[in-house]
Amino acid sequence: MKAKKYILAFFCVGLIILFVSCERHNTISTLILPSTPIISTVDRFALVIDPYISLRDQPGENGITVAHGRRGEIYEITGKKIIKTGHDTIPWVNLGAGWVIAKSVELYSSHDKAKNASERFN
Numbered sequence: 001m002k003a004k005k006y007i008l009a010f011f012c013v014g015l016i017i018l019f020v021s022c023e024r025h026n027t028i029s030t031l032i033l034p035s036t037p038i039i040s041t042v043d044r045f046a047l048v049i050d051p052y053i054s055l056r057d058q059p060g061e062n063g064i065t066v067a068h069g070r071r072g073e074i075y076e077i078t079g080k081k082i083i084k085t086g087h088d089t090i091p092w093v094n095l096g097a098g099w100v101i102a103k104s105v106e107l108y109s110s111h112d113k114a115k116n117a118s119e120r121f122n
Contacts (some may be wrong), residue, residue, distance in 0.1 A: 043080075043107035045114040046095055048073045053105075055098025059083050060090075067097040072121035074114045077107070 048069045056063025059081045069075070079094035080102075091102035108114040 042109055044077055045108045045111050046075045046077050046093055046100075046105040047108060047114045047118050048075070048100075048104065049106050050104040053100050055095060055100055057098060059092035059094075059099040060085075063099055065098075069095070069097075069100070072118045074111060074118060075105075076111075 048071050051071050053069040054065040055067040055069060057066045058064075060083045075095035075097065077093055078096045081092050081094070081099075083090050083092055092099050093102050093105060093107070095105075106114075106117060108117065
């Protein structure tokens with residue numbers, strides 16, 4: 001009889017633990033990540049390869065020159081856009097100070113790689 005009480009008590013404790021451990025826990029419903037360039041390491045820096053470039057306020061030939069750049073200068077890329085003119089598509093890169101046609105720069109994943117590449121212009 002005493003053994004039945006222990007078995008019944010053990011069974012009741014087991015059921016209590018089972019029901020308590022199966023209750024719903026709050027979880028993270030959404031995870032908001034900040035938009036940061038650290039996540040994307042592809043083509044973050046541009047090295048000017050043309051002797052002289054005009055940086056424009058908008059991509060395309062209609063943009064107004066707002067700044068200038070010289071061969072060997074390094075800029076952090078802040079945007080990219082493809083402009084369609086007739087049958088051609090022309091990629092443009094925003095260097096923070098303005099937009100430039102992509103063929104005027106070489107793109108690198110880090111500032112150090114761009115700096116090493118710029119040494120050939122010195």
